[in-house]
Amino acid sequence: MLLVMRLDASRDEIERVKAKVRSLGYLPHEIPGVQRVAIGITGNPREVDPENFLNLAGVVEAIPVSKPYKLVSRDVKPENTVVRIADGTRTPVEIGGKELAIVAGPCSVESRAQILELAQMLKEQGVKLLRGGAFKPRTSPYAFQGLKAEGLEYLREAANRYGLFVVTEAKDTETLPIVAEHADILQVGARNMHNFSLLERIGDHKKPVLLKRGFAATVEELLMAAEYIVSKGNYDVILCERGIRTFETSTRNTLDLNAIPVIKKLSHLPILVDPSHGTGAWELVTPMSLAAIMAGADGLMIEVHQNPELALSDGFQSLKPETFSSLIKRIREVAKLVQRSF
């Protein structure tokens, strides 16, 4: 159920509606819009009677929402959500606004020297968001699992030195506190998109979240996972398409760019694209990156490594610095065609 307020509804009227929602045992979610406020109601296992609200001052309409997700739906909030990353010291970054968001860095933080060097290089390219895996979920228990806490520290140090924001994965609820301490954006990996306990705990945080699509998740399921986070009160969710599993074997995954316009239609949340994991081949990263922007993506997440052939993980899909630099030049050109910038 969505309650649409009058254009000139007062703060007082809004608060009384929210109190009424709570008194019935539900949760009110105030959704600010450009022109008017709406109030989403969640926690209603049975249907809520619109009559409960229509006679309250300031309420114009009570809309039953038929989709299984509500708060992340564009029906509920027609304007795009712009997630703002700010810490009071460095220049804030907005994801979902006019400027494209480019998240770049190595698959794994491998050493202090590595990440410092890369951070400097990325900074020179105009990158503001530094990625790097510290706690790595791996299919094999015997594979390199990341530098863990040590990796987080190197990542933070590198970001601080070059004025970047940190994006890194929170792979479980145990390490979430330490990751949240070091990260500016909490990444939820594809294998965790259905880890509802982790989603709920991240929803309790106030840090922005980068939520990757599961490799066998439908767009609707991705939006439901986002709903888990938003329904807990954390509205700063950034979606990320990273390839789905199909019968095709010439690419590691099938990067599903169709998801971009589909999500833009269904939801107000911003969406990035990860062509590195999405294709699994560095040669495909440049064409698919440019295609993603053209299809309407709000930005990209790209693996960069000084020596891809020596990388401890995913080297075959990482760009060398010089290839990344060429890509950035082309992104700048393409951005203009979609009224974006970088």
Added chain:
Amino acid sequence: MLLVMRLDASRDEIERVKAKVRSLGYLPHEIPGVQRVAIGITGNPREVDPENFLNLAGVVEAIPVSKPYKLVSRDVKPENTVVRIADGTRTPVEIGGKELAIVAGPCSVESRAQILELAQMLKEQGVKLLRGGAFKPRTSPYAFQGLKAEGLEYLREAANRYGLFVVTEAKDTETLPIVAEHADILQVGARNMHNFSLLERIGDHKKPVLLKRGFAATVEELLMAAEYIVSKGNYDVILCERGIRTFETSTRNTLDLNAIPVIKKLSHLPILVDPSHGTGAWELVTPMSLAAIMAGADGLMIEVHQNPELALSDGFQSLKPETFSSLIKRIREVAKLVQRSF
């Protein structure tokens, strides 16, 4: 790397080999066989040199294992693993042995009365393993999430009253302790098959584990997930096929019975089949159950509900008690054809 010991290798020789493995920074896993002992070595990010071991007393052979999984591989342990469920009070149950294992019960524990009544009915049918969801992972944050701790207590009470063992899902590391306290077998759900932190924590437990295949996981990935648990020292892993995601829409999932003989060839672990989730339609449960046993499954996991049309979750795929009773009769007949019993 797998070290094969001489037929008559002494306990002392075995222990010295294990000490040597540890001294090199790896983990030894003693794998008892009918005729001889083998020792699996894990934790080797780089290749181990066989020369380190071949000159030790009692070592016959050092086999490099090419598959990404080792301990769960049939190469390493040719005999079937039989998981024994026992608590000293009721008759032990073996999974993977001659007797088929039938796990049955409701999708969710809904009330004390419901589970007590069902437990009695299932006991009368010869069922020894009672399933029931208490902590339910749900795609929607607004869906019924289970009775939680209360559900666990009802489930335990019902099992105790009728001499059954409890199988229930450990949906996250937070609730794992309370679930482990009430359950005889810890279930890992399909959406958690790639939740490596949960797998590791469950590997630290000594409770048997029922590991469900992710709906987009390959057989190899299922075996890798099992390897996570086994590599932590918990060898009592039971696999469970529960349907994969394909383009076909006439069934909720495509129950992949091919996985049974494939897994039997690759691994020594027992495998159950869940035709309730695997097909999503109660009418398909009977034919697919019988087919699964014929294909070599070690047992079944079946949803049963007194009033499927009133179930709080998954009613459309639950059997009524009378249908379940007919199925059990047919299972008894089919079992004989595969030299099994129930």
Added chain:
Amino acid sequence: MLLVMRLDASRDEIERVKAKVRSLGYLPHEIPGVQRVAIGITGNPREVDPENFLNLAGVVEAIPVSKPYKLVSRDVKPENTVVRIADGTRTPVEIGGKELAIVAGPCSVESRAQILELAQMLKEQGVKLLRGGAFKPRTSPYAFQGLKAEGLEYLREAANRYGLFVVTEAKDTETLPIVAEHADILQVGARNMHNFSLLERIGDHKKPVLLKRGFAATVEELLMAAEYIVSKGNYDVILCERGIRTFETSTRNTLDLNAIPVIKKLSHLPILVDPSHGTGAWELVTPMSLAAIMAGADGLMIEVHQNPELALSDGFQSLKPETFSSLIKRIREVAKLVQRSF
């Protein structure tokens, strides 16, 4: 639209209804049932008005059919279709009746000696339906394309000598006449399931048809393909599940046994299962064959070869004669459990 006739409707009444259907520009299909006759109406791009028929003598009911297929639907004909293969000389075979249908033979006819020897061996095992590829559709233009007309002759000779019926593929409309001349059952391969021109031409024939499911076709699309044939007047269609394409790579295809009970519910047509192509591995053929029968299949289609390792095509999925013989013994046991025989 389906017109249900009175129990005691006369031949004359039936004919007058059919004439009325034709006079409106549609095609009538008389569908004989155990108790009463129904008349399916096809060729109606727009909705037909039931009023046109309800006032005719003998018409009880006019049922609009909502599924995209009509004539193959169980709604239209509740009784199972039994396809009878008979030529006046050898004992007729019924597919879809009490006796299981086992179609066996080599992937390709490779020589006169090969097929004669195999036919004798199969005959001794009780097989009545001999398969063998003469015109082979191959993914590569450079692969062995079959012995063509020569292969058909050898196949016919072998079948005649041992009193078998011939099942062989009609790969295109050009070779359909010569194939139809030699075959008792015309096979439509998986890659041709969507070859509507071939389906129509085969519908004009009066030979029974074995229609294989396309490897990316839904059950509904398989039934639509059958509808193409039946709507042309050839009612003797036998469906065949042979594996679908999924992300799983441990089997060549994912044999979808769920399709058996799904099809049994939706359609009256018989269904066979081809575990040789469906799994692509001879070791899986026995367990999946037995599972298929248990799931309700009306029979099997199995590749057998004297020397699988020397086969010109698909050797890795062919059974050796002795393995086939063991399978037949087990099929006989399993058949009894589903009230079938062989």
Added chain:
Amino acid sequence: MLLVMRLDASRDEIERVKAKVRSLGYLPHEIPGVQRVAIGITGNPREVDPENFLNLAGVVEAIPVSKPYKLVSRDVKPENTVVRIADGTRTPVEIGGKELAIVAGPCSVESRAQILELAQMLKEQGVKLLRGGAFKPRTSPYAFQGLKAEGLEYLREAANRYGLFVVTEAKDTETLPIVAEHADILQVGARNMHNFSLLERIGDHKKPVLLKRGFAATVEELLMAAEYIVSKGNYDVILCERGIRTFETSTRNTLDLNAIPVIKKLSHLPILVDPSHGTGAWELVTPMSLAAIMAGADGLMIEVHQNPELALSDGFQSLKPETFSSLIKRIREVAKLVQRSF
């Protein structure tokens, strides 16, 4: 096997090599390159001995080709193939060259007036390639199957009046002659990609071919289908990505733009993208069209209809003329960024 000729190999030397190939029972395919000629050898079920050719004058190298396709491989011909459409009267069109190829028109030719009006409109937008279905393969035998020969005549008339080339589907070998008579480019539909008999017959024609990827075909299988045509001597093959079948249901198909850079790496053939069928939703056509060009496509195939809501087939995925006109403007901008034009 691929024979690479000396840079200055004479015509005579080339012919002698081809004669030698023929004398051994194989087929030679002369592949002209910018710098030198290569000769592909096909029809060799067993390995050819390179020694047969290395001693011939003009032969530099004999390369065994490991991929299952040869003639369509970029290994064999490093330069892009440019397919030239010309009839001596209107301005020729090149597909695979600098100018993007835009094929546009209705799903089905519905009437003379419709196609004439659309052709004029498309001509005004700069379109040179007119598509329209006359013989329509349809999943249902009861669906509109196209205006057939009448449709071809209207299409030809419209193309002639406005100086356009005709692209239309050859749905079977029976109607191929009449389609070839009216079409400038023969389209092979997705459902026919594995119809090898049709591919061979089209290979015998000298008309350019637009080969659509099957909805469950891998890129390798698409290239094998192209190899069928090319191996018969028709080198003018244009590939077309049109969406694959996955578990995702928010789009009719998953348009696989990854296939563009993958194919560009593996093959020298040009590739178009059909976002109308690929997504099944007109709202996705514009973003996915622009993304496709950015990913390196040589052009697009787009469904346009005056009144999509009244279209006899596929209206929901057709663009209105004004939307198409806006798309063309954007294509012109995007083209410049990839050094193309329209």
